[in-house]
Amino acid sequence: xxxxxxxxxxxxxxxxxxxxxxxxxxxxxxxxxxxxxxxxxxxxxxxxxxxxxxxxxxxxxxxxxxxxxxxxxxxxxxxxxxxxxxxxxxxxxxxxxxxxxxxxxxxxxxxxxxxxxxxxxxxxxxxxxxxxxxxxxxxxxxxxxxxxxxxxxxxxxxxxxxxxxxxxxxxxxxxxxxxxxxxxxxxxxxxxxxxxxxxxxxxxxxxxxxxxxxxxxxxxxxxxxxxxxxxxxxxxxxxxxxxxxxxxxxxxxxxxxxxxxxxxxxxxxxxxxxxxxxxxxxxxxxxxxxxxxxxxxxxxxxxxxxxxxxxxxxxxxxxxxxxxxxxxxxxxxxxxxxxxxxxxxxxxxxxxxxxxxxxxxxxxxxxxxxxxxxxxxxxxxxxxxxxxxxxxxxxxxxxxxxxxxxxxxxxxxxxxxxxxxxxxxxxxxxxxxxxxxxxxxxxxxxxxxxxxxxxxxxxxxxxxxxxxxxxxxxxxxxxxx
Ligand code: BGP
Numbered sequence: 001x002x003x004x005x006x007x008x009x010x011x012x013x014x015x016x017x018x019x020x021x022x023x024x025x026x027x028x029x030x031x032x033x034x035x036x037x038x039x040x041x042x043x044x045x046x047x048x049x050x051x052x053x054x055x056x057x058x059x060x061x062x063x064x065x066x067x068x069x070x071x072x073x074x075x076x077x078x079x080x081x082x083x084x085x086x087x088x089x090x091x092x093x094x095x096x097x098x099x100x101x102x103x104x105x106x107x108x109x110x111x112x113x114x115x116x117x118x119x120x121x122x123x124x125x126x127x128x129x130x131x132x133x134x135x136x137x138x139x140x141x142x143x144x145x146x147x148x149x150x151x152x153x154x155x156x157x158x159x160x161x162x163x164x165x166x167x168x169x170x171x172x173x174x175x176x177x178x179x180x181x182x183x184x185x186x187x188x189x190x191x192x193x194x195x196x197x198x199x200x201x202x203x204x205x206x207x208x209x210x211x212x213x214x215x216x217x218x219x220x221x222x223x224x225x226x227x228x229x230x231x232x233x234x235x236x237x238x239x240x241x242x243x244x245x246x247x248x249x250x251x252x253x254x255x256x257x258x259x260x261x262x263x264x265x266x267x268x269x270x271x272x273x274x275x276x277x278x279x280x281x282x283x284x285x286x287x288x289x290x291x292x293x294x295x296x297x298x299x300x301x302x303x304x305x306x307x308x309x310x311x312x313x314x315x316x317x318x319x320x321x322x323x324x325x326x327x328x329x330x331x332x333x334x335x336x337x338x339x340x341x342x343x344x345x346x347x348x349x350x351x352x353x354x355x356x357x358x359x360x361x362x363x364x365x366x367x368x369x370x371x372x373x374x375x376x377x378x379x380x381x382x383x384x385x386x387x388x389x390x391x392x393x394x395x396x397x398x399x400x401x402x403x404x405x406x407x408x409x410x411x412x413x414x415x416x417x418x419x420x421x422x423x424x425x426x427x428x429x430x431x432x433x434x435x436x437x438x439x440x441x442x443x444x445x446x447x448x449x450x451x452x453x454x455x456x457x458x459x460x461x462x463x464x465x466x467x468x469x470x471x472x473x474x475x476x477x478x479x480x481x
Contacts, residue, residue, distance in 0.1 A: 014408075014411040014412070014414075014415050014478060014479070015411075015476075015477040015478055015479050016411070016414070016424075016477045016478045020094070020421070020422070020423055020424075020477065020478075021094050021095035021135065021137070021182075021376070021422055021423025021424070021425070022092065022093065022094045022095065022423065022425075022473075022474045023088070023093040023094055023095035023096050023097065023134070023135075023137070023423065023424075023425040023426070023429070024088060024091070024093060024096060024097070024425055024426050024427075024428070024429025024430070024446070025096075025097035025098070025137075025378055025379050025425035025426065025427050025428075025429065026077075026096075026097065026098045026099075026427075026428070026429060026430070026432060027098065027099045027139065027142035027143070027144075027187065027435070028098060028099045028100060028101035028104075028142065028144060029043060029045035029046070029074075029099075029101060029142065029143060029144050030074060030142075030432045030433045030434075030435060031074045031075045031077040031098075031430065031432035031433070032074060032076075032077045032078045032101060033072060033073040033074040033075065033076040033077065033078050033079070034073075034076070034078035034079065035072045035073075037078065038104070038115075038117035038118065038121065039104075039107055039115040039117050039118060040101065040103055040104040040107060040115070040118060041103040041104075041106075041107025041108050041109075041146050041147065041148060042103060042146070042147035042148070043101060043102065043103040043143075043144040043145065043146055043147055044143060044144065044145045044146075044147055044150060044155075044198075044200065044201035045143050045144055045435075046072065046103075046147065047147050047150075047201070073455065074432055074433050075430065075431060075432045075433075075449040075451060075459065076459050077430075077432075078121070080459065080461070081124075081128070082128060083461065084430055084447070084461070085125070085128050085129055085132065085134070086132075087430070087447055087461065087463070087467075088129075088132075088134060088429055089132035089133075089134060090471065091429075091446065091467060091470050091471045091474060092471055092474035092475055093132075093134045093429075093474070094133070094134065094135060094423070094474075095134060095135045095136075095137050095182070095423055095425055096129055096134050096135070096136060096137065096425070097136075097137040097138070097139065097378050097425045098136070098137075098138065098139070099138065099139035099140070099141060099142035099144060099187065100122055100138060100139075100140065100141075100172055101118070101144050102140075102141050102144050102145065102146055102165075102168055103144065103146040103147070103148075104117075104118030104121065104122075105118045105119060105168055105171060105172060106146060106164070106167070106168050106171075107146065107148070108146055108148035108149070108152075109145070109146030109148050109149035109161070109164050109168075110148070110149065110152070110153075110160075110164050114168075114171045119171070119172075119175055122172075122176065123175070123176070123179075126176060126179040126180060127179070130179060135181070135182060136176075136179065136180045136182070137182040137183075137184070137378065137423075137425065138172075138176075138180050138182065138183050138184070139183075139184045139185075139186075139187050139244060140165075140168075140169060140172070140183060140184065140185050140186070140228060141165075141185075141186055141187065142187035143187060143198055143199060143435065145161075145200050145201050147201065149161055149164065149201075150200075150201035150202070150203070154202055154203060154205075155200045155201045155202040155203075155217070156200045156202060156217045156220040156221055156224070157202050157213060157216065157217050157220075158220075159220055159223075161220060161224070162220050162223050162224045162227065165224040165227075165228065166224065166227045166228065166231065169227075169228040169231055169232065170231060170235070173231060173232050173235040173236065173239070174235055177235060177236045178236070180239075181236070181238050181239055181240060182239075182240050182242075183228075183232060183239060183240070183241045183242070184241070184242045184243065184244040184316045184378070185224070185225035185228050185229065185241065185242075185243060185244065185277075185312075186199070186221055186224075186225055186243075186244065187244050188244060188245060188246040188318060189218075189221055189222075189225065189243060189244065189245060189273045189277075190245045190246055190248065190270050190271075190272065190273040190274065191246050192214060192217065192218045192221065192273070193211075193214055193215075193218070193269065193272075196213075196214045196217055196218075198435075199221075200217055200221070202214070202217050209294070209295075211293040211294070211295050212293075212294075212295050212296070215290065215293070215295045215297060216295075216297060216298060218272075218273070219297050219298075219299065219303075222273065222276050222277065222307060223303060223306050223307070225243065225277055225310065225312075226277070226280075226306050226307050226308075226309065226310020226311075227306060227310060228241065228310070229241045229277075229310040229311065229312055229313075230306075230309045230310045240313040240314060241312055241313055242312050242313060242314040242315060242316040242376060243273065243274050243277040243278065243312045243315060243316065244317065244318070244378060245270070245273055245274045245315070245316070245317050245318075246270070246317070246318050247270075247317050247318060247319040247320075247322075247359075247363040248266075248269075248270025248271050248363075248366075249267070249319075249322045249323060249359050249362060249363045249366065250263045250266040250267050250270075250322075250323045250324065250325040250340075251263060251322060251323070251324050251325070251343070252324075252325055252326075253324050253325060253326035253327075253328070253330075253341055254326075256327070258327045259325060259326060259327050262325040262326065262327050263325040265325075266323070266325045267366075268285050268289075269289065271370070272285075272286055272289065274315055274367075274371070275370075276307060277310075277311070277312045278311060278312055278315065278370075278371045278373060279311070279371075280307050280308040280310065280311040281304060281307045281308055282307070312373075313373065313374075314373055314374040314375065314376050314422060315367045315371055315373060315374070315375050315376065316376045316378040317363065317367065317375070317376070317377060317378065317379075318377075318378065318379030318380070318427070319359070319360050319363050319377060319379065319380050319406075320335075320353055320379070320380065320381070320427075321335055321346075321353045321354045321355070321356060321359070322343065322346070322354060322356045322359035322362075322363075323335055323340035323341075323343075323354075324340055324341040324342065324343045325340075325341065326341045333352055334352065335352075335353060335354070342354075343356070349382060349383060349384065350383075350384060350385060351383055351437070351442060353383070355382075357402075357405035357406045357408065357409045358409055360377070360380065360406050360409045360410055360413075361409040361410065361412050361413045361417070364377070364410065364413040364419045364421060365413060365417050365419055367419075368413075368417075368419040368420060373420075374420045374421070374422045375419060375420065375421055375422065376421070376422040376423050376424075376425075377410060377421065377423070377424045377425070378423075378425050379425070379427040380403075380406050380424070380426060380427055381399075381402070381403075381426055381427030381428045381444040382398065382399045382402035382403070382444065383428075383434060383442040383443065383444050384396065384398055384399060384442070384443060385441050385442070385443065386399075386431075386443045386448060386464065388448065388450075388462065392462075393462070393465065394448045394462055394463075394464040394465065395464075395465050396464045396465055396466050397465065399446070399464070399466045400465060400466050400469045403426060403466065403469070403470065403473075404469075404481045407424065407473065407478060407481055408481060410424060411478055426446070426470065427444050428443070428444020428445045428446070429445060429446060429447065430445040430446070430447040430449060430461070431443040431444065431445035431447065431448055431449040431451075432444075432445070432449070439453055440452055440453050440455075445464070446463070446464050446466040446467040446470050447461050447462070447463055447464065447467060448461070448462040448463075448464050449461055449462075450462070
């Protein structure tokens with residue numbers, strides 16, 4: 001019948017637009033390894049002990065306890081990058097997102113001169129990517145504040161870190177001018193209030209008010225982000241610099257109006273950062289949040305102008321799961337970076353993360369409706385305990401299913417809702433260490449890496465079934481899912 005035919009037709013035409021950035025994403029600290037090689041200094045991520053499933057990791061003052069912490073060897077991209085980039089190219093990537101490890105460039109964060117060996121590493125990596133026609137998409141820092149800044153200044157609690165960050169940005173914007181055009185400032189900046197320690201390494205001084213400290217740090221991060229955007233535009237007007245936030249999608253638990261208000265408040269708290277970064281200043285809601293939490297920000301007269309001049313060009317965001325808000329006193333579960341009420345309408349991964357592809361469509365719409373600037377899904381993926389089968393292959397149909405359903409919803413956001421989506425970089429192009437749990441066995445990649453939780457394994461790379469599936473998805477611009 002005609003209806004069916006027209007539905008099939010509209011499904012058929014669901015391709016990604018020209019120039020759509022298909023690719024994969026990672027973060028330096030989760031996969032590079034070589035944590036002290038070629039002059040690199042310790043970063044915050046290097047100083048967490050091995051993780052547990054409860055997201056509790058502790059500082060050990062630079063000395064790492066436990067056996068394997070993640071970023072020390074990780075999956076050793078630092079020594080495997082040629083091989084890995086070749087595999088990314090085989091999948092047909094148009095874009096590859098990673099971060100620059102700040103402490104490879106400025107080992108202590110406040111050094112006068114950058115570390116040439118660190119700069120060279122990324123020069124070679126970017127050249128290699130470009131030689132395959134893959135555009136580097138660079139996060140300036142992904143939970144990678146140099147640890148020395150934590151020891152000396154308590155990280156971004158001290159405003160001087162804004163200047164150190166600016167110096168680092170100047171160095172990399174200048175050095176990689178013409179090679180990198182797509183940037184993001186702080187990874188998941190809006191998780192600051194949930195995990196400021198992981199985000200920046202900041203410690204809450206004894207007796208201090210947590211909200212006061214974290215919102216002050218947040219202010220410094222927002223200034224640093226705005227300064228970076230302004231500087232990046234000055235150094236190369238072709239640069240497009242985005243913010244990067246964890247998706248703020250809270251559903252109300254019921255249609256009870258109070259639940260709706262609760263969801264609105266939870267969402268607003270998550271939008272606190274992107275609202276400021278996109279609009280170039282704090283909203284009235286932000287001011288009300290300070291009031292409600294009894295926080296007094298310490299600001300300088302030039303701050304408003306700094307924020308105004310540093311509006312981002314696009315919104316980058318991660319989407320793994322949605323969340324639920326409730327006014328009932330109900331037990332909350334740990335999700336991506338924050339705690340939330342369980343959603344009975346969605347399935348869960350082995351780590352209890354709700355699988356909600358439709359939520360991706362809603363998240364894309366939310367961002368676009370709110371800001372009217374391009375949106376870039378820079379993280380979306382499925383963590384699972386993959387295994388090598390006796391046939392030597394890694395069969396991961398659950399991951400293919402996850403990606404298929406999420407990409408279908410992304411295409412609907414583009415075609416049915418008119419959202420301007422720049423691209424999609426799947427999280428975990430290759431296996432590496434999980435940020436939240438510190439585990440190797442929570443794998444996200446389409447390429448398996450032979451390494452286990454205890455740090456054993458040959459580091460050999462094996463293509464998973466999802467590898468070929470993604471290659472076909474990209475080659476068909478999303479038609480063949
Ligand atoms: C995001 C982070 C990533 C990443 C991902 C998956 O919050 O930006 O660094 O790891 O979540 O989380 P996890 O590794 O905890 O499973």
